[in-house]
Amino acid sequence: MSKPVRVTVWNEFRHEKDSSHAASQIYPDGMHAPIAAWLRQQGMDVATATLDEPEHGLTQELLDKTDVLIWWGHLAHGEVCDEIVDRVQLRVLSGMGLVVLHSGHHSKIFRRLMGTTGHLKWREADERERIWVVEPGHPIAAGIDRFIELDRVEMYGERFDIPAPDTLVFISWFEGGNVFRSGCCWNRGRGRIFYFRPGHESFPHFHNEQILRVISNAVNWAVADNPGFDDVANERESLEPIGAKD
Numbered sequence: 329m330s331k332p333v334r335v336t337v338w339n340e341f342r343h344e345k346d347s348s349h350a351a352s353q354i355y356p357d358g359m360h361a362p363i364a365a366w367l368r369q370q371g372m373d374v375a376t377a378t379l380d381e382p383e384h385g386l387t388q389e390l391l392d393k394t395d396v397l398i399w400w401g402h403l404a405h406g407e408v409c410d411e412i413v414d415r416v417q418l419r420v421l422s423g424m425g426l427v428v429l430h431s432g433h434h435s436k437i438f439r440r441l442m443g444t445t446g447h448l449k450w451r452e453a454d455e456r457e458r459i460w461v462v463e464p465g466h467p468i469a470a471g472i473d474r475f476i477e478l479d480r481v482e483m484y485g486e487r488f489d490i491p492a493p494d495t496l497v498f499i500s501w502f503e504g505g506n507v508f509r510s511g512c513c514w515n516r517g518r519g520r521i522f523y524f525r526p527g528h529e530s531f532p533h534f535h536n537e538q539i540l541r542v543i544s545n546a547v548n549w550a551v552a553d554n555p556g557f558d559d560v561a562n563e564r565e566s567l568e569p570i571g572a573k574d
């Protein structure tokens with residue numbers, strides 16, 4: 329039997345500690361809690377980490393044994409230390425998967441890996457969203473019907489300032505007329521990156537089994553074919569003797 333996938337769920341965990349915020353009711357233990365519980369149900373080996381822990385909970389030791397990192401941040405992107413961003417980036421380039429959720433589009437690590445601003449249009453009008461599957465054969469869409477429908481969301485609209493995804497798995501339609509590339513795959517170095525749009529802190533989307541299904545699918549995709557070693561080390565030895573030249 330293969331070893332369970334090792335996942336770390338990272339959450340900023342600030343909205344949920346504010347008792348006047350809806351997030352404190354919807355996610356009393358933080359939105360990382362239902363995500364971690366779901367991934368454990370799928371047989372994964374799950375750790376959690378949050379912004380206010382030392383080193384934001386992302387020690388080198390933990391990252392070295394993380395196959396896939398999940399990232400949710402919003403209010404405090406600027407408080408994430410650049411040194412930790414460097415550390416996470418190097419792990420992604422060395423083969424760790426990264427799943428960036430919702431407002432993580434503006435996180436330092438996502439912008440670093442994309443090389444773009446991550447800017448987008450947004451609106452809070454409690455509108456309906458249909459997240460359409462545009463690559464039904466893709467492993468991240470496994471078990472999802474033609475679309476996922478959410479009754480009340482915060483809208484994210486184009487243009488989303490990202491490099492063209494290597495694969496686009498989902499496109500969202502919104503009641504107010506906007507569209508958005510809501511499930512995007514990229515490769516960076518040996519690492520696989522997936523951005524997934526849902527997850528506004530005021531709605532219970534991380535209690536929605538279809539949303540959770542996409543997240544666990546993305547974890548399995550991001551770890552697949554990971555060779556488990558890095559090639560950052562310099563290889564100076566020649567493969568065979570190099571002949572003398574005149």
Ligand code: ZN
Nearest residue numbers: 431482528529
């Ligand atoms: Zn939001």
